[in-house]
Amino acid sequence: MKNQTIVLTGGGTAGHVSLNQAIIPSFLEQGYDVHYIGSKDGIEREIIKEAFPEQPFHAISSGKLRRYFSLKNFTDPFKVLGGVFQALVLLKKLKPQIVFSKGGFVSVPVVMAAKILGIPVVSHESDVTPGLANKLSLPFASHIFTIFKETLNYLPSHKSTCTGSIIRSALFEGDRVRGLEICHFTNGKKTILVMGGSLGSKFINDAVRNNLTELLVTYNVIHLCGKGNVDDALLQLPGYKQFDYVTTELPDLLHASDYIVSRAGSNSIFEFLALKKPMLLIPLSLAQSRGDQLVNAKIFKQQGLAEVIQEEELTPESFMTALALLTEHEADLIGKMTAAEAPKTPAEMVNLIIHYAKTK
Helix, strand or coil, rough: CCCCCEECCCCCCCCHCCCHHHHHHHCCCCCCCCEEECCCCCCHHHHHHCCCCCCCCECCCCCCCCCCCCCCHHHHHHHHHHHHHHHHHHHHCCCCCCCCCCCCCCCHHHHHHHHHCCCCEEECCCCCCCCCHHHHHHHHEEEECCCCHHHEEEEEEEHEEEEEEEECCCHHCHHHHHHHHHHHCCCEEEEEEEEEECCCCHHHHHHCEEEEEEHHHHEEEEEEEECCCCCCCCCCCEEEEEEECCCEEEEEEEECEEEEEEEHHHHHHHHHHHCCCCCCEECCCCCCCCCCCHHHHHHHHCCCCCCCCHHCCCCCHHHHHHHHHHHHHHHHHHHHHCCCCCCCCCHHHHHHHHHHHCCC
């Protein structure tokens, strides 16, 4: 097959990178030359370069458009404009057949530049309601995929399709024994994996650490606490393993876990669903977000796929109560997860991207 090029973009949070990370191997298998455009200091650079050190990564200028007053709202549009010019230069040089955008503000200049150059853009929205970056990119996209059927209510019907979740194959290749060995857990207790997002959550970290003495009587705890949030005083505590952030180890840690405590980002919760891990979701509050995680958590709760506690209600006592409910309802949760629709494979997603790009 003649070599073809695809440009992937997306960043700012791990959720805006994980799908791209999942589909890169399938594009490579189909003979595509894969390039990634992200920001210089964003988490996407670290994730992609660690997972695919040989794949080209191009950094461009990126601004953030905030929903609240900030002096940076007056300067960041110029960063976005600079990013558009940088993306134009890159895309003219790379001549990709497709641009695939996972969202995040770094993607906005890329899809704008692609539209100017007549390159088909396929986007993906993970949350129930589209994020601001995807809203801004929507006029420039040829097609947009969604995970939730409810999201189609917010998008033009002629260029939107619900695909369901897409789970990277590496997730299913995790090994429980290897995960327990990474954490040095040998006591046979059940294991809780706590995830507060790539930046961590003080609310969740405090709720866990304030209950550690009681938790460790019954459980081992793997704590992904966010960069800079490792507590050195707890490094040698038996049964408690802290990480600021993990990448390649995550599949093993997920398989080593019996229960998950997490934020409610859609990529993560669909991964837990695919692995049939009972989950306690603590979504980001409206004070810290646009509310997308609140909607994600509500839908999973309504479908019997998760237990939920709101951040405003989170105390050391309420955390333990919610965790008790999770373990009590474990069998019901796993039953509902088993009956849920199976996720698509990365190869299936790649074929959909290529198909919709070629029809535009």
